[in-house]
Amino acid sequence: MPTTVAPPRPAPLPPAAEHDVAGHRVPSAGQWMSTTGGRIAPSGEAWLEAVYWFYKYSPFASSGSHGPKKFGITTWRMAKAIAHLTECRPSVGNLVQWLKLSERTVKYHLAMLRESGLLTYRARGTRVAGCGGRASEFERTIPQAFDDAAGLRTGPSDTLIRSVRGFAQDKIPLLKELHAAARPSRRKKRTKGANRRTLKATSGTPSCTPMVGSTSSSSTAGDLNSPSESKLASGQHKSPAPKKPTRRKLNTTGRRYQLAAELIQQVGWLHRAAVPRIAWIVRHVADAGWSTAEVIAVVGLAAPARRVHRPSGFLASRLKGAHLLYDTPAKRTAIVDHWRDSRPAEHDRHAEWWQDDCRRPASRAVAREVDAAFAQLQQPATPAADERELAVGDDGLVALEQLTRDEVIELRAAALKDPALVRATLTACGETYTRRLYSSALVDQVQRLARLGRTVVHSWRPA
Template sequence: MNVPESEQWLTTTKGRIATDGYSWMQAVHWAYKYSGFTTLCSHGPQSVNESTLLVAWHLSQLDPCRPGIGYLIRRTRLSERTVQYHLGLLREIGLLVYRAKGTRVADEGGQASEFLLTIPPAFDEGVHARTGPSEQYIRALHGIDPAGMSLMKRLARMARRAVRRPVKRSAGRPVSAPRACTPMGVGCSTSSPTGTSTLPSESKLASGKHSSAASKKSPVAKTKRSLNAVGRRYQLANQLIIQVPWLARANTQRIAWIVRHVADAGWTAIEVMAVVGQEDVAQRVHRPSGFLAARLRGATELYNTPERRAAIVTWWQDSRRAEQGRHTEWDGQWQAPSSRAVARQVDTALSQLQAVTPPEDDHPGYEAGDDGLVDLQQLTRDEVIDLRAAAQKDPLLIRTTIAACGEHYARRLFSNRLVDQLLRLTGTGRLVLHGGLA
């Protein structure tokens, strides 16, 4: 159940991304009450406790989830070392993974690490959840078996309760932590740190209906304000920054100003992504805000009805499925590409892989098998290690091998782990393979 450091990254995690902070808090309470988790670290807290719940609650309110240690110290009133311990506990149990690790640059100042809220496989097994593959969230929740209904209802009630600070840190009475608000101070942010606002929480899947006791008893729920126009702009900007790879480092205020027209017209994030994705994106976007503004110029006049926007979303989703289908492994014999330029590149790669070099210094060359490919059993262990190290530095070597010799041959040569990391990184804008060479 303890997750090693090599699997505490988005590219290597075995968990699934939480669709919203409320569903994630259900998994946090499960780890607190029912998991029996114990850390392998010899110092600091050995299991999830109330301070871990407090830190997790503040993380669930952030969008995107990029908390600085100083921010968590101010909000939780815990010490710096204690905050670091509890972040490590959440990563070790599989509830947090790195999307980008922070930096400590003396001249430019450090940047906080960016996390994604994840749900470990042990939680799905404990609550009898049915999951399946998902194009956006690694795995998606499809339902809860009857055996796990009662447990999910208890976890839903726990997640709705206000998280209280530890007694030794409080001022004599329990204090509920405030919600994180939008940059303009117009209300509390309701957008998810890892998903869209249209996805249901897992409590609805568990019980089949939504009846919140907190909404009937708590006076805060009755006076909760909805987002105004400025808040909706910032909400749409945050969702785009999370879901569009080339907007990952864009300024939220600038993006909110650019999307003000489409936000005021009631556009959703997927509608904006469909309009922007009509044309291929450049290999490198120097000014994401300017690129987005150019793609959205005149969009409100062209797609001025919900029907037109729904049609462009359907077309965009179909094109993405077709693109994914072109990259899916097919059955049958490999056929040469129709493009002459691509055919020349494939021929060059094949000639390099299949060439039998003359013996030098009494070292024989590699013989090709019946399929025309070099038999991998002829390679020594040091040669395989060197090839995998080169592939980890340059993932293009794996892509070339898959195109020339097939995915099965590439997995035998470079290992399933490196090939799986490369396939999962496709389309995310990141091409860094983590881990050792074993």
């Protein structure tokens, strides 16, 4: 992708009293959404304003023993690439390909963005054997140091942790500079000489409709100037009817591949089959307009096989001549109704969990652990020797004074690993009871994560 050159770093820096603040460095424990002290950037352009401030004015210095210490032109280029991602999952391999940098350089600058508080983990990348790696998912955040330096006043927000409520008047020049640096550059179209003369001739003629320039980008501080009343819309203009989205109609080959993919997803013994081969096997029934349920019904009419060695061959033998036998929609509807009332269909609906919606774990060790867990769940529960009955008050709740200190610590540790326990206690017992049991800090953290719309549970180790 073409790279844009950032504005050159000026030699004389502004006075410390005007823009500079005390340098800050976010530790590893504060680089998660549940522990960050920053706020979520409302847009990619607003986030770039904070990055540009770190690039030009901030005294931030990395704590790493190797690599760059401060923000540079490479950090700015990488931030521009990350700001345009719809889902902030910047894979190291993609950044290496886009920016033509080495893998080690990309990792250095990503670490600086995290350490400065501009990138915050939503989910940490993993490497699962046999399934490939998964890139880390970040959230573009704006640290408190930038808000203080830019004179922004923030308040609580349900979706952004904090949102901008106002700005200091003496910081308007700095905000304009940051907004101009983060604004995407637009290239002017080259026109011929005749077109230039036409434009010059018509530019002096006033238009009957006021031309109001607008942009879809949003600044960190919002609009600095309000539009005049003469440029406001009257509210009587009707917008044109939106165009209806047109779906692409599948051809014969596409219909075969669609039916094959649906069969592989819904039939357990077809999970490892190749889509092109299954598409060739179901070509006759797909051309006749069969649905997935009709194919499954015809395949399940005969006695079920104990073990399918060759899924594609087994499917071909079951569908041989089926398109000639059930040649009308009425016949196929009748066979589907008959299949739904049969015993094999009832058995398939109550099959094991990995044979229906999920696949069986590829690792044998994981499969053994899953089998042991299900076997333990199926065993009848035996009461523990030291189990005791707790007295219940008039409000139907157990008095917390009956719990020992070790039991309270164990309950809080379980709630720290699974926030659903806190939410369930809030619903059943109320907020006052929950805060006494789990502490106000833990309840506030769970409510904060719930407002973000996504809960990420991290590994917990006892101290």
